[in-house]
Amino acid sequence: MIFKKKPIVAFPPKDFYRLDHKMYVATDCIILGYDSNNLKLLLFQRNLEPFKGEWSLIGTFVHLDESLEEASERVLEQTTGLTNIFMEQTFTYGGLKRDPGYRCVSIVRYALIRLDEHDTKLAKEYHAKWFSLDELPNMILDHQQMINDALEILREKAKKQSIGFELLPKKFTLPQFRRLYESIYQKEIDPRNFRKKVLSLDILTKLEEKDKSNSKKGAFLYTFNALKYGKNFASKAGLDF
Amino acid sequence: MIFKKKPIVAFPPKDFYRLDHKMYVATDCIILGYDSNNLKLLLFQRNLEPFKGEWSLIGTFVHLDESLEEASERVLEQTTGLTNIFMEQTFTYGGLKRDPGYRCVSIVRYALIRLDEHDTKLAKEYHAKWFSLDELPNMILDHQQMINDALEILREKAKKQSIGFELLPKKFTLPQFRRLYESIYQKEIDPRNFRKKVLSLDILTKLEEKDKSNSKKGAFLYTFNALKYGKNFASKAGLDF
DNA sequence: TATAATAAATGTAATATTTACATTTAATAA
DNA sequence: TTATTAAATGTAAATATTACATTTATTATA
Numbered sequence: 001m002i003f004k005k006k007p008i009v010a011f012p013p014k015d016f017y018r019l020d021h022k023m024y025v026a027t028d029c030i031i032l033g034y035d036s037n038n039l040k041l042l043l044f045q046r047n048l049e050p051f052k053g054e055w056s057l058i059g060t061f062v063h064l065d066e067s068l069e070e071a072s073e074r075v076l077e078q079t080t081g082l083t084n085i086f087m088e089q090t091f092t093y094g095g096l097k098r099d100p101g102y103r104c105v106s107i108v109r110y111a112l113i114r115l116d117e118h119d120t121k122l123a124k125e126y127h128a129k130w131f132s133l134d135e136l137p138n139m140i141l142d143h144q145q146m147i148n149d150a151l152e153i154l155r156e157k158a159k160k161q162s163i164g165f166e167l168l169p170k171k172f173t174l175p176q177f178r179r180l181y182e183s184i185y186q187k188e189i190d191p192r193n194f195r196k197k198v199l200s201l202d203i204l205t206k207l208e209e210k211d212k213s214n215s216k217k218g219a220f221l222y223t224f225n226a227l228k229y230g231k232n233f234a235s236k237a238g239l240d241f
Numbered sequence: 242m243i244f245k246k247k248p249i250v251a252f253p254p255k256d257f258y259r260l261d262h263k264m265y266v267a268t269d270c271i272i273l274g275y276d277s278n279n280l281k282l283l284l285f286q287r288n289l290e291p292f293k294g295e296w297s298l299i300g301t302f303v304h305l306d307e308s309l310e311e312a313s314e315r316v317l318e319q320t321t322g323l324t325n326i327f328m329e330q331t332f333t334y335g336g337l338k339r340d341p342g343y344r345c346v347s348i349v350r351y352a353l354i355r356l357d358e359h360d361t362k363l364a365k366e367y368h369a370k371w372f373s374l375d376e377l378p379n380m381i382l383d384h385q386q387m388i389n390d391a392l393e394i395l396r397e398k399a400k401k402q403s404i405g406f407e408l409l410p411k412k413f414t415l416p417q418f419r420r421l422y423e424s425i426y427q428k429e430i431d432p433r434n435f436r437k438k439v440l441s442l443d444i445l446t447k448l449e450e451k452d453k454s455n456s457k458k459g460a461f462l463y464t465f466n467a468l469k470y471g472k473n474f475a476s477k478a479g480l481d482f
Numbered sequence: 483t484a485t486a487a488t489a490a491a492t493g494t495a496a497t498a499t500t501t502a503c504a505t506t507t508a509a510t511a512a
Numbered sequence: 513t514t515a516t517t518a519a520a521t522g523t524a525a526a527t528a529t530t531a532c533a534t535t536t537a538t539t540a541t542a
Contacts, residue, residue, distance in 0.1 A: 021302045022263035025335070025346055061262045064344050068335035092333040092348045094266070094309035103305050105266055107333045107346070156397070175519070192521070193501070215518035216510040241500095416490070433492070434530070456489035457539040482529095484542085491536070499528065507520070512513100 024104035027072045028059035028143070030090075030150045031080065033115035034167040037176070038132045039183040040115070041147065042079070043139070045127040050100070051140045057147075058126070059106060072109045079126050081119030086166045087111045088157070090150045098142050110150045112166035133183070151184075158184050159240040162203060162233065165224050173211050173219035174198065181241065189241045197239065203229040265345035268313045269300035269384070271331075271391045272321065274356035275408040278417075279373045280424040281356070282388065283320070284380070286368040291341070292381045298388075299367070300347065313350045320367050322360030327407040328352045329398070331391045339383050351391045353407035374424070392425075399425050400481040403444060403474065406465050414452050414460035415439065422482065430482045438480065444470040 031042035043055045058079050062071040069087070077083050087109045094105035115130075123129075131137065136147070157163060163184065164177050178194045198204065205225045210218030272283040284296045299320050303312040310328070318324050328350045335346035356371075364370075372378065377388070398404060404425065405418050419435045439445065446466045451459030 021265060021304065023266045023303070023305065024262060025264045025266065062264070062335065062346075063262065064264065065337070067337050068333065068346065089332050091330050092309065094303065094348065096306070096308050105303075105309065105346075105348070107335065173519090190502075191519080192503085195520080196522095197500090210509095210519095212509080215508090217508040217517075217519050218510095219519055414490090431531075432490080433532085436491080437493095438529090451490095451538095453538080456537090458488075458490050458537040459539095460490055486541075487539085489537095492534085493532105495531090497528100497530070499526100501526070502524090503522105505521085508518095510516085512515075 024102060025062045026059050026104055026106040027062055027068055027075070028057040028106050028108050028146060029072050029075050029079075029087075030057060030108060030110035030147060031076065031113060032110060032154070032167070033113050033118070033130065034180050034183070035115045035130070037179040037183065039167075039180070040130040040132055041136065042123065042128050043131055043137070044079075045129070046140070047127055054140050055137045056140045057108075057143045058128070062107075068107050069109075072107075072111075076111050079122055079128060080113060081122050082113055082117065085111050085113055088153070090146070090153050093142055093146060095142070106146075108146045108150065110154065112163060114167065114169055116169050155184055160238045162201075162224070162229065162239060165229065171207065171209070171211075171221040171223055173214075173221055175214070175219050176211075177222075181239065185241060187241075194241070197241075201239075202232045265340075265343055266303045267300050267345055267347040268303055268309055268316070269298040269347050269349045269387060270313050270316050270320075270328075271298060271349060271351035271388060272317065272354060273351060273395070273408070274354050274359070274371065275421050275424070276356045276371070278420040278424065280408075280421070281371040281373055282377065283364065283369050284372055284378070285320075286370070287381070288368055295381050296378045297381045298349075298384045299369070303348075309348050310350075313348075313352075317352050320363055320369060321354060322363050323354055323358065326352050326354055329394070331387070331394050334383055334387065336383070347387075349387045349391065351395065353404060355408065355410055357410055396425055401479045403442075403465070403470065403480060406470065412448065412450070412452075412462040412464055414455075414462055416455070416460050417452075418463075422480065426482060428482075435482070438482075442480075443473045 033040050033042065042058070044058045045055055046052055058075055060071055060075045062068055066074070072087060073083065073085075076085060076087070090108045090110060092105055092107045096103070098104070133151070136144070154163070158181065164172070164180055167180060168177060174195055175191070177198065178189055178191060181194070182189050203225055204222040207221040207223065209221045211221055212218035274281050274283065283299070285299045286296055287293055299316055301312055301316045303309055307315070313328060314324065314326075317326060317328070331349045331351060333346055333348045337344070339345070339347075374392070377385070395404070399422065405413070405421055408421060409418060415436055416432070418439065419430055419432060422435070423430050444466055445463040448462040448464065450462045452462055453459035
């Protein structure tokens with residue numbers, strides 16, 4: 001067989017595994033939490049060149065002895081203290097010029113954490129700060145794009161899976177749950193319709209307790225029922241609004 | 242600031258851009274076409290070690306002087322002759338052991354092409370063969386997983402976008418269109434319901450011509466109306482069945 | 483030229499889902 | 513006791529989905 005053009009990898013000639021094809025492989029981590037009615041994002045202020053003083057996602061080079069998942073989980077643990085966290089890959093960014101000086105592709109994953117469970121001391125150490133999505137600072141490189149893409153994917157995910165499971169505290173109120181979805185979908189959701197749909201999924205357990213931090217009347221607390229969740233969330237409609 | 246653990250990339254020490262973090266970066270291409278009522282996948286039989294004689298997706302190393310997109314488009318053009326094709330990234334695979342002998346991450350994109358437009362001579366040259374999804378051969382490495390993931394993403398995509406635009410010939414019949422969706426969703430779709438929904442989107446132009454290759458009566462041919470498509474497909478429901 | 487065969491084309495009623503909308507209630511603070 | 517506030521709640525209309533069977537156009541054949 002004769003190659004008309006440059007050979008491709010399905011048929012690699014012996015000299016194809018060449019050093020000059022190697023690149024840096026990084027992973028960037030979009031850490032999302034939910035607090036006081038807003039979806040928030042953990043950003044880091046760099047304390048070294050390049051881009052010293054500027055804001056960025058947290059990332060790392062992927063080491064040769066770890067998987068992509070291990071790399072992003074390492075970063076997440078180092079900066080939040082958390083393990084066993086919901087993370088999902090979004091896209092890989094590999095533009096020629098995306099990082100000045102050296103060629104580097106970056107695999108992005110987003111993480112959904114419970115704000116009240118993360119190690120704030122670590123966050124401080126790493127010069128990290130939580131930002132509401134509507135007041136993000138300028139970020140380095142293509143990080144804003146990464147965030148936009150991740151939020152779009154999160155929105156799709158939220159339709160099919162109760163993202164609240166990951167983001168809300170163990171006990172939460174329906175208005176809190178609703179406001180989470182409002183901040184994901186960036187639109188108001190009618191409280192009666194939200195309540196109707198969520199309760200119809202039959203994935204929650206209502207507690208006797210009330211949370212009175214937001215009103216005099218107080219709102220009943222709920223927990224997710226993992227068992228019911230697994231059984232009942234298969235519904236086609238899910239949590240689309 | 243003192244690092245308690247290994248430093249991470251937001252604060253890279255000078256020696257961090259080290260050669261030993263570099264990896265091979267590949268891209269694998271899932272080439273999908275639609276023919277005689279079946280979604281089909283172009284696979285390649287390797288003619289060199291490693292894995293000589295086995296089937297695989299077509300891929301390439303990403304060159305230092307090209308973007309990820311350019312790399313996969315290069316492969317697609319080399320093997321099908323096609324340019325300007327719908328391609329979308331799925332996931333990046335970077336398990337430690339996914340490729341024996343060297344560490345390599347692979348970014349996967351799928352391409353939707355019109356079978357009747359691709360260069361069959363090239364396909365032959367590259368030892369390529371079209372397979373129906375239900376009779377795929379064993380493939381090397383994690384390629385089966387890549388395909389499974391891509392099909393899941395394609396299914397979601399098909400709900401929100403008329404995949405037919407990319408896969409069907411310029412002129413097509415409604416039964417043809419329906420069978421495409423049946424083979425994407427892997428289930429039967431009621432012809433009356435399909436027709437009703439598709440026509441309600443108002444994105445097609447009905448032609449006078451009939452295609453009589455499948456029946457004595459013949460089925461009317463349609464084309465996509467790109468203009469209407471852009472305007473009218475915003476519908477929430479889309480093509481979910 | 484009549485008939486058989488075949489896939490294409492078509493409509494409707496029942497059910498389920500989504501949307502829109504306003505009042506009452508429980509608790510606290512004044 | 514009253515005012516205030518957010519939580520809780522129900523219903524009707526509109527829309528979307530599903531289920532289902534007959535007629536039609538054409539060709540091939542008897």
